[in-house]
Amino acid sequence: MNVVIDTNVLISALKSKQGASYKLLMALPKELFTPNVSVPLFLEYEAVAKRPGLVNNLSSQDIDSILEYFLSKSSIRKIFFLWRPYLKDPKDDLVLEVAVESQSEYIITFNTKDFKGCNKFGIAVITPQEFITMRGI
Numbered sequence: 001m002n003v004v005i006d007t008n009v010l011i012s013a014l015k016s017k018q019g020a021s022y023k024l025l026m027a028l029p030k031e032l033f034t035p036n037v038s039v040p041l042f043l044e045y046e047a048v049a050k051r052p053g054l055v056n057n058l059s060s061q062d063i064d065s066i067l068e069y070f071l072s073k074s075s076i077r078k079i080f081f082l083w084r085p086y087l088k089d090p091k092d093d094l095v096l097e098v099a100v101e102s103q104s105e106y107i108i109t110f111n112t113k114d115f116k117g118c119n120k121f122g123i124a125v126i127t128p129q130e131f132i133t134m135r136g137i
Contacts, residue, residue, distance in 0.1 A: 001033045002075070004041075004099040006109035007048050007091070009128050014055045014066065020128035024108065025066075027137045028073040035074040036102035041094045042071060077101045099123050106131060 005024070012021035028035070037045075049055055049063045058066070079097045092114050099107050100121050107115055107125045115125040126134075 001106075002036055002102045002104040003033050003106045003108055003131070004036050004095050004102065004104050006095050006107060006111065007041075007044055008110045009108055010045050010070070011048055011055065012110070012128075014049055014058060014063065020132050023132050023137055024128050025070070027132070027135075028070065030137075031073075032135055032137065035070065036077050036098050036104055037071065037074045038077050038079050038094065038098045038101075040079075041098055042067070042076075044091060044094060045070075075102060096121075096123075 009021045009024065012019065013025040016022060027033075046063075046067055049067065050060060055063060077098050079101055092111075095107055095109070096115070096118060098104070099118070100123070104123060107118060107123055108128055108131050109115060109125060110127060112125045112127060118125050131137075
């Protein structure tokens, strides 16, 4: 099952070992789903994760290791068609473009309202809690 994980979910998982985002990240070895990323989306993950003061509990090297592992479990997508501007936030368009290209079933985000209209592409937008409940994680 193809999914795209929004940056806010990944950052939440890095900040705390509690909650649905962390459970989602810890489920990667089980291969119950395949995260899809593009180079621009991965670079956003990295840039946000390394913002000073945002993820205080991890070193830069720890963040690199976690992101490298995440990437090793992901399908890297090349985007040939840009849907911009489709959503209000251009950073959200990065997520949508990967989801469309990978034919993902879900975008997993805390900001479901920011992805209105994605159902036109056959993509459901759900929270991490909704996803882990649905998948029995």
